[in-house]
Amino acid sequence: MTASRTRGVLFDLDGTLIDSGRAIVAAYRHAFEHGRGVPLPAPLEDPHVLMAPRPHEIFTTWSDGDADELVALYSEHYLDTAHRQVVAYPAAVRTLEELDRRGVVTGIVTNKSRSRMLLDLEWVGIDTSLLRCIITADDSVERKPDPTPVLLGLSRAGLVPESSWYVGDGPQDVLAGRAAGVRTAGAGYGYYGAAALEPHRPDLMLDGPEDVLSVLSPSRD
Known part of the structure; x- marks a missing residue:
């Protein structure tokens, strides 16, 4: 997949965008x-x-x-x-804003409840208007590593798997993303760490949220 074909990036929340x-x-x-x-x-x-x-x-x-x-x-x-x-990981907010500036659709797919997730976003200063979709435990009985939440996020965001990525810090995130047909990026800086993610072979390993920008180089074309 080339960078110019990247149309959407969906994120896990805890351990990926925020440290809760x-x-x-x-x-x-x-x-x-x-x-x-x-x-x-x-x-x-x-x-x-x-x-x-x-x-x-x-x-x-x-x-x-x-x-x-x-x-x-x-x-x-x-x-x-x-x-x-709760705190946002360094550059998490700026990364979402930059993806939006470059015309890349973003969203959150988390196993967390909606009420706690929305409070977290407000507390750390993540503007929900940047997000095309927000999928929580309230939206799906199935949860990661089942691909259903990721597939639901793609559908609500108007994305297709072939041009999308899912970013998460846990093995369940990599497994859910792969099963949904998207490319996966492991947040090696999160709770599980790179060593726990490597056996599941994410397509990319990130040292920080901002690595999505430099490695994926999303654009409007």
Whole structure:
């Protein structure tokens, strides 16, 4: 695929455009401490363990309490307080703005809930008008590595796989993108790291969000 044929770039969110690890861990810690009176299980202190599963699955697996109650505590704390620990990766906002300037369609495809995702974008200063599509856990029962969310993003953004890329930091992102028929770029700077992505053979490995600009060189032609 040549750079001039690139018409769209879809992004994962957590670990790709934003670093929300501390916020997510803090929200889970709050739910366990206030909902069950126990500390957050040690393995869950690692943000990447928390990224692919949905909160209900985490609480069902790691607690014998009412998972719905714990999800509510988690969401409430994230929306009220924890989101303030979210930061955008350096150059993430500028990269989206530059892609838009060059006429490249962009969007987000994430396993995260819409309410938390929109709050994150507002907090870090990512303008949703730059995004042709936003696909969240609220839009699809299936989630990455299933290709359905990526395919839904392509459809809503008016893109075709042959001229599109999906950028994500986890193996599930590479697998979902490949299954959807798009080129894949691994965000080696994210939670999983390049070593975890390399066995899944993304088409590109990025050291930062801005590498999309220099490697893909998207243009209007």
